[in-house]
Amino acid sequence: MEPSQPTPPTPPPPGGPQPGGWPAPGPYTSPGMPYAAGPHGGPPGAPGAVPYGMPPRRSTNGLAIGSLVSGIVCCLPPLGLILGLVALPQIRRKDQAGKGFAVAGIALSAVSCLLLVVGLASGAFGSAWNGFQKGVDEASRSRTPYSLRAGQCFSDDSKEEEYATDVKVVDCARPHDGEVTGDFKVTGFDKWPGDDPIDRIAQTRCETINSSYALDTWKVPKDVWTYYYLPSSQSWRRGDRTVTCALATEKAPFSGSLRSDSTSLTLDQEQFLLSLNPVEKLGYEEPEEDPDEDFEANRKWAGEMLAAIDSARAGVRDHDWPGTSKAALAALGKELDTASKRWGRLAAAADADAYWEAYDAAWDALPEDLGAEARTALGLTDTPPAGEGAQA
Incomplete structure (x- = not known):
């Protein structure tokens, strides 16, 4: 007998359950949604879901990135080497x-490590670093006059120019x-x-500022x-209104600070000066015209000198000087x-003739050194600058 063909099962009604021998169709997704359920059974779009048919994305090892960055910037060559060697087995595992x-x-x-070793051995690295430090130092000391501050000593190579644009701050102990x-x-001007x-x-x-800054004029x-x-007119338009005062020379540079004010003097020294x-x-302010040409100007000046001398007398007489300087x-x-x-x-003096008769006696009575012995006793500069014209 020929084997009989099995009778096909009766199709179930639409929407009814499937018989055990036929697989159910699926899985189905909503129209237009190319994602299936997530790997943990969650709904499409839930955390952990991945695109249908694609494997999960591999993470990038952080130590590997650190190794590359350290190698590129060359700041710590051994660090990049160590990070890379540690990263490789982690990546495999x-x-x-x-x-x-x-x-x-x-x-x-x-x-980078090799270059560093060669540089240290040859001294090139040290020379480069010294050059860098020198450049930084030069840049930090080079500035405009506008930025200078009281107490700073400077060198100015632009003295022959109309306006200084670049001065260099130096140690006051060095020539400057x-x-x-x-x-x-500057105030009082709208333009x-x-x-x-x-x-x-x-x-x-x-x-006035210089006189207060350098009381010890000697x-x-x-x-x-x-x-x-x-x-300048250009800096004025940018808001610059500052005048910077200084004691300076256009001849040979000098060394040492000239500051002698309340910040550096004792009370006795300040009182004397x-x-x-x-x-x-x-x-130094005696009129250029002699009494025969301008008598009134000379007599006025003599009166100002008298007032200054009397003020000095009071200052010397009324102060309690330290023991070692009392006699001087x-x-x-x-x-x-x-x-x-x-x-x-x-x-x-009533007239020019009387003025001339009293003139020499007045100058002879005034101490020429204005108290050199007292200056020595007080620890001040006791020798005036060579030549005339030494004044603040």
Whole structure:
């Protein structure tokens, strides 16, 4: 007998259950959704779901990336080498990406280590570092006059130019062209006034600032004078209103700080200089015309000298000087008493002839050194600068 063909099963009604011998169709997804269930059975789009038919993405080893970065920047060559060597077995064990990063990092770091060893052995690395430090130092000391501050010493190679644009700050112990004494802001102008008005203001203000900064005038070299940096019309438009005052020379550089004010003087030293400096200053301001040409100007000046001498007498007499300087200050006080009488006659002269008769006696009575022995006793500069014209 021929085997009979099995009778096909009766199809189930639509929507009914499938008989055990036929697989159910599936899995089905919603129309237009190419994702199946996630690997943990979650719904499509849940955490851990992956695109249908694609394997999960491999993570990149972090140490491999660190090795490559360290090798590229060459900052710590051994670090890049170590990170790469540690990363390779981790990549194999965890089936991670990044092997190329690790290999490249190891290679670059090895080259950097070799160059470092050669540089240290030959001294080239030290020379390069010294050159870098020198460049940084030069850049930090090079600046515009606008940025200078009181107490800084500087060299200026632009003295022949109309406006200085680049000065170099140096140690005051080294030779330098000038020392900054202070600064001030120009006020009272709505627009650029021109060089001359600012120059006149700067001359007066900077002389006052310099006098307060360098009270010990004998410490100032004879070729050092009042100096200042003015705003230019261009810097004025940018808001620059600063005048920088200095004691500077256009001749041979000098060494050492000229500062002698309340920050560096004792109270006794400051008292002495504040008492005697006005007499010294006025001595340089005698009128150029003699009494026969301008009698009134000369008599007025003699009266100002008398007032300064009397003020110095009071300053010397009324101060309690330290024991080692008492004798020298007492002797200076007696000289000032005599000078006051002689200058009183000069200031009271009735005419040019009487002025000339009292003139030499007045100068002879005034101590020429204005108390060199007292200066020595107080620890001040006891030798005036060589030549005339040494003033702040």
